[in-house]
Amino acid sequence: MKRGMLAIVVMGLVVLFFGAAIAAAQTGPIKVGVNSAWDYPGGQGTKRGAEMAIKDLNAAGGLLGRKVEGIFYDNKVDPNEAKNATERLLYKDKVDVICGFWRSDLAIVCQPLVMEAKKILLIGGASTPVLTYDRIKKDYNTNKYTFTTTSCTHYLYAAQEQGIILGLKFGLSKIALMVEKAAWADVMYDYLSKKYANKIVYSTRFSPTASDFSVEFAQAKAAGTDIVHFVTTGRGGTSSVKQWYDMKIPAVYVGYNVDAQDPNFWAVSEGKCQGVVTSKIGGVMGLPITKKSVPYYNDYKKVYGEFPIAYTNGVAYDIVMAWAHGVKLAGTVETEAVLKAMERKDFNYEGVCGIIEYFDEIHNPVGGGWGRGESWGWVSFQWQNGKQEVHWPGVFKTKDMIIPEWVKKLRRK
Amino acid sequence: MLQTVFIFGIIWTALYCLIALGFSLLFGVAQVLNLTHGMIIMSACYVAFLLVTGLNWSLGFSLIGGVIGSVLLILIIYLGFVKKLLTAPHTSMLLLTAGLANIIQQIVILTVGSDTKFVPTMITGGTTIFSVVLSNQQILSVVVAFALVTLLVGFLQKTKMGRAIRAVTQDRNTALICGINAEEMYVVTIIISGVLAGVAGLLIAPIQTVTPEIGWEMMVTAFTVTILAGLGGPIWGVVVAAAIVAYAELITAFLIAPMLKEGAAFVIMILTLMFKPSGLFGKGRQ
Numbered sequence: 001m002k003r004g005m006l007a008i009v010v011m012g013l014v015v016l017f018f019g020a021a022i023a024a025a026q027t028g029p030i031k032v033g034v035n036s037a038w039d040y041p042g043g044q045g046t047k048r049g050a051e052m053a054i055k056d057l058n059a060a061g062g063l064l065g066r067k068v069e070g071i072f073y074d075n076k077v078d079p080n081e082a083k084n085a086t087e088r089l090l091y092k093d094k095v096d097v098i099c100g101f102w103r104s105d106l107a108i109v110c111q112p113l114v115m116e117a118k119k120i121l122l123i124g125g126a127s128t129p130v131l132t133y134d135r136i137k138k139d140y141n142t143n144k145y146t147f148t149t150t151s152c153t154h155y156l157y158a159a160q161e162q163g164i165i166l167g168l169k170f171g172l173s174k175i176a177l178m179v180e181k182a183a184w185a186d187v188m189y190d191y192l193s194k195k196y197a198n199k200i201v202y203s204t205r206f207s208p209t210a211s212d213f214s215v216e217f218a219q220a221k222a223a224g225t226d227i228v229h230f231v232t233t234g235r236g237g238t239s240s241v242k243q244w245y246d247m248k249i250p251a252v253y254v255g256y257n258v259d260a261q262d263p264n265f266w267a268v269s270e271g272k273c274q275g276v277v278t279s280k281i282g283g284v285m286g287l288p289i290t291k292k293s294v295p296y297y298n299d300y301k302k303v304y305g306e307f308p309i310a311y312t313n314g315v316a317y318d319i320v321m322a323w324a325h326g327v328k329l330a331g332t333v334e335t336e337a338v339l340k341a342m343e344r345k346d347f348n349y350e351g352v353c354g355i356i357e358y359f360d361e362i363h364n365p366v367g368g369g370w371g372r373g374e375s376w377g378w379v380s381f382q383w384q385n386g387k388q389e390v391h392w393p394g395v396f397k398t399k400d401m402i403i404p405e406w407v408k409k410l411r412r413k
Numbered sequence: 414m415l416q417t418v419f420i421f422g423i424i425w426t427a428l429y430c431l432i433a434l435g436f437s438l439l440f441g442v443a444q445v446l447n448l449t450h451g452m453i454i455m456s457a458c459y460v461a462f463l464l465v466t467g468l469n470w471s472l473g474f475s476l477i478g479g480v481i482g483s484v485l486l487i488l489i490i491y492l493g494f495v496k497k498l499l500t501a502p503h504t505s506m507l508l509l510t511a512g513l514a515n516i517i518q519q520i521v522i523l524t525v526g527s528d529t530k531f532v533p534t535m536i537t538g539g540t541t542i543f544s545v546v547l548s549n550q551q552i553l554s555v556v557v558a559f560a561l562v563t564l565l566v567g568f569l570q571k572t573k574m575g576r577a578i579r580a581v582t583q584d585r586n587t588a589l590i591c592g593i594n595a596e597e598m599y600v601v602t603i604i605i606s607g608v609l610a611g612v613a614g615l616l617i618a619p620i621q622t623v624t625p626e627i628g629w630e631m632m633v634t635a636f637t638v639t640i641l642a643g644l645g646g647p648i649w650g651v652v653v654a655a656a657i658v659a660y661a662e663l664i665t666a667f668l669i670a671p672m673l674k675e676g677a678a679f680v681i682m683i684l685t686l687m688f689k690p691s692g693l694f695g696k697g698r699q
Contacts, residue, residue, distance in 0.1 A: 039527035076527070181672065206672055211621040215666040215674070218417045218545070235529050235622050246539045246548030259529075268531055 029069035030062075030333055032320065033089030035100035035110065036124075037077045041309040042102040042233070042258065046124045047072060048308065049316025050099055052300060053324070063324055064331065071095055075106060082106040083113065090117045096333045097122060099320055102312045104128035104184045111135065115143050118335055120342075122323055123148035124316030127156060128184040132362040140361075145335065147323070147342060147363045149315040149353065149377070150281055157191055159279035160231070162380035162392040163254020164196065166277075166401040167227040172252065176202040176220035178213070178240075179231040179255075188231065188256075201225055208234030217247050226411070230255040238269055245272035250410035252403055253277065262309040266386045273383040275404030277391075281377040282314030282353035284388040287396055289354055289377070296352040315377070318351035322365075325349040353377040418663050420545040425659035426652070427558035428617055432631050433638035433651050434565065435609035441582045441645035442602040446503055448510035449490050450610060451632030452517040457483040457614035458623040459521055462530045472533055476615050483611030484604055486517075491603045499599075514628065521625045532618035554616040561612065565605070566648055578602060582645065634658070637682045643695020650694030657681070 034050045037043030054070045057063050071093045073085035082101075089095045090113065098114050101107035102125030111131055114121040123131060127150045135143040150156075164175060177200050179189045193200065202223040204216050213236060220228060228251045230240055237259025244253050254277035259265060261280045265273055283289045285297055285307050296317065301307055308314070322342070327333050329341035341347075347358045354377040356365040367377070380392040382401050389399035403411075436450040461479035464470040470478065490513060498505050536549040569575035580588040581598045589595055613631070621627070639646075642654035658678055666674040685692060 037527075039522065041528055044528075204671055209626065210672075213671075214421060215663065215671045218421070219667070219671075222414060222417070235624060238529070238531055239620070239622050242534070243548070246537075246546075246550070248539050248541075248546045270534060270537065 029067040030064070030327075031093060031095040031097075032068060032070050033093060033095035033098040033100075034070055034072045035075055035082060035085045035089065035098060035106075036072075036102055038074045040077060040102070041262070042125055042312045043075075043077070045308050045310040045312030046100050046102045046316040048300070048304060049124055049313040049318075050320050052296070052303065052313075053317045053320035055303075056321070057324055063327055064333070068324075075100075077103060077106065079106055079109045082110050086110045086113045090114065090119060095119070097323055097338075099124050099316065099323075101126045102310075102316075104130070104182065107131055108183065111143065111146060115145055119145060120323060120335055120338055121146045122319040123150065124319050125150055125310075125312035126184070129187055130183060132364060136362045144363075145339060147319065147359060149319045149322070149351075149356075149365055150311075156279075156281075156378060157188060159281075159378035159380050159392065160188060160256045161192070162279065163252070163277035163382075163401075164192070164227060164229055166391065167252050167254060168199075170252075170403060172226040173199055174201045174223070174225050175199045175227045175229055176204075176223065176225035176251065177229050178202075178204055178206065178216055178220070179229075180208045180210075180234055180236075181205040182208050182233065184233075185231055192229065206232075206236070208232070208236075211235045211239045213240050213243050214247065217243055217249050220251070221247070221249050225249070226251045228253050228255070230257060232256070233258045238265075241269050241273050241276055245269075245406075248406070248410060250407055252407060258310055260383065261311055263307045263388070264309075266383060271386075274385070275382065275402060275407065277380065277382045277401065279378055279380040281311045281379075282318075283377075283379050283396065284381055284390060287379065287390060287398075289379075289396065290350050290352065292350060293352045314351075314353045318349075318353050318356070321351060322347075322349045322356055414667060416543045417545050418660070418667055420542055420547065422656065422660045422663050424547065424551050424555055425663065426656040427555040428613070429634055429638050429655035429659050430562060430652055431554075431558045431609065431613035431616065433635040433642075433655060434562070434648065435606035435613070436635040437639040437642060437644075437646065437651050438565075438609070438648075439602055439606045440639065442578055443499065443599045444503075444645075445491075445495055445499070446506050446510065447487075447490075447495070447606070448507060448632060449487070449514045449517060450606070450635050451630070452514045452628040453483045453487050453490075453607060453610040454614035454617075454631045455521065455623070455625065455628035456486050456517065457611040458532055458618040458627070459525055459530070461532050461615055461618065462623060463525070465533060472535065476535070479615050480608055480611035483614065484607035487603055487607035487610065488600075491600070514632070518625050518628055527625055530623040532615070532623060534619040548620070550616075550619050554620070557612065557616060561609065562648060562652060565609075569648070574598075574601060634678065637678045639692075640682055641685050641692055643692025646692055646694035650692075654693060 036046040038047055054068050057068045075082035075085050089098055097120045099122035101123050104126040107123055107126035108130050175196055179185050202220045202225055237257045257278045260276050260278040263285050288294050326338045326342035330337040342359055345358045349356045355367040357367050360366050379390050379396055381388045381390045390396050391401045439445050439447050457479040460482035461475045464475035464478045498509055534550050536553055538549045539546050569579055577593045578598045580593055581595045585595050638654045638658055642650040658681055661677040662674040665677040
């Protein structure tokens with residue numbers, strides 16, 4: 001009898017203990033793990049985007065009545081650091097969701113760890129198709145927990161190609177393709193190489209750490225180039241623009257230059273970026289892509305004292321807020337339920353970079369940012385007299401693309 | 414294409430000379446294989462950047478600040494660490510300076526960050542030479558580099574102190590018997606090395622970009638040029654070696670692929686170590 005009583009008491013205590021633990025887990029803070037690199041503009045954008053999202057969620061009373069807590073790890077753009085940080089977030093901090101990953105190479109390495117743990121992975125910056133087309137499409141069951149706001153889709157191609165399309169309309173016809181050697185850029189490079197095969201007079205790949213392009217520009221000039229399509233997310237963004245200007249390359253500079261997305265790029269480049277065309281997800285400062293865009297960036301400036309430098313900020317904010325929207329739809333942070341909610345065709349989240357009507361089969365956002373119901377977030381713009389002037393898509397156009405005067409003069413000669 | 418390679422070659426030779434001279438000179442005089450040399454070049458860029466952007470100093474004063482900063486840094490390294498190991502084997506010096514270089518790099522990352530910084534261009538615009546358009550900043554680099562080489566040669570050949578430095582380079586013990594204060598000559602050489610490193614950084618920074626990684630990149634260039642010239646070789650040997658490395662990289666870039674140009678420098682370094690370890694103009698040391 002005594003033994004039976006003891007067993008009942010022990011069982012009661014066990015039930016109480018686990019009950020309390022489960023209750024604490026359901027009423028304690030919801031944990032958002034952030035894995036990025038603070039010291040780089042792209043990584044800093046991701047971190048601050050997540051911080052802003054967490055701030056806004058808590059200001060609105062939290063998520064499902066619970067406080068949202070951010071746990072941040074700096075991966076220093078090192079794959080091993082990124083893997084360690086991911087494992088710490090998953091198994092030590094026991095986060096509910098992981099976001100970050102501005103760099104594709106790090107996202108490729110860490111995605112399997114998060115998928116194995118069956119947690120939602122929110123990609124805020126990386127755009128390699130490996131994460132989506134290669135993994136989600138080919139092995140949905142394993143990789144279905146990954147969602148992105150920046151994936152490598154035809155929207156990205158369309159935005160980055162605008163400079164070439166408009167350049168051709170000006171009567172320019174000889175293209176130099178200068179693209180960094182990085183996983184995310186391979187697809188773009190192959191696509192443009194095939195599409196403009198008969199117009200490309202010079203083509204090269206360079207290291208993302210390169211910062212001297214004098215040889216490449218000299219070769220492009222010797223080939224008679226009149227459109228330089230320059231793609232870089234690395235160290236060469238600013239130096240390439242300066243060298244294009246200083247070496248008087250008689251060609252328009254278009255493509256994708258992350259440095260040129262910085263609202264301060266006019267000053268950084270000493271005004272040499274006049275006429276430079278680049279593209280950006282999330283629009284440019286002051287552009288009302290959605291009703292949330294301008295208030296968000298103004299609020300960001302109040303918090304950090306400056307506008308965000310890289311595109312990663314808006315997309316990181318949106319992917320965290322979209323996940324929170326999914327949590328609200330699901331009524332829980334439990335992974336499978338949130339996954340189902342985020343896959344709903346009536347998902348309909350309005351962010352700062354655009355409207356996510358739903359996530360498609362590879363968990364890319366599909367939205368109505370342009371009022372066409374098919375694109376999401378990208379704009380192509382040109383630096384003109386110190387301002388970022390949008391020329392694509394038409395619905396957000398502020399000015400037509402121009403050819404810089406000094407390029408015109410050189411071409412007349 | 415030939416004239417482009419020729420003109421660019423002159424520019425790259427000048428820049429590589431600037432990067433390697435201080436390193437080579439210091440080894441020649443004090444037998445110090447200073448692997449912090451690249452970090453000193455990098456530090457000059459960061460000091461100038463911080464003075465321009467953080468304290469709003471004029472560009473001219475910021476550049477002077479950058480050179481002073483690099484001299485102070487190399488003096489701290491020498492007096493605080495290197496001096497104690499002057500008589501130790503080269504491997505000890507290599508390990509010490511490699512460790513210090515990593516510490517300097519980490520301090521820069523922790524205090525200023527890893528992202529790319531930009532030092533404003535000293536003179537804007539471009540000039541056409543033999544139908545090749547060069548930025549005026551590149552031309553300035555060539556002029557300053559060759560002016561410094563000429564000044565350095567003149568200083569070492571024509572002044573009493575320069576002759577004393579050469580005497581210490583040739584035979585430290587005999588120089589001591591002749592009453593030359595070798596320690597004093599080491600300090601003078603350290604200061605010259607710091608000035609050369611500082612100027613190199615400040616001339617290169619506006620052309621390219623400034624990140625903590627450039628320290629090791631500069632070090633590899635300095636090491637390759639110095640090994641090819643021969644450790645402790647003459648100054649003109651450094652100029653010739655810089656030209657060989659520069660033109661090898663350029664020809665690789667033009668004929669094979671621009672991405673492989675750094676590879677040419679490594680091939681030169683490996684070939685030199687394999688077939689002529691004393692370098693082209695070295696004193697037979699290996």
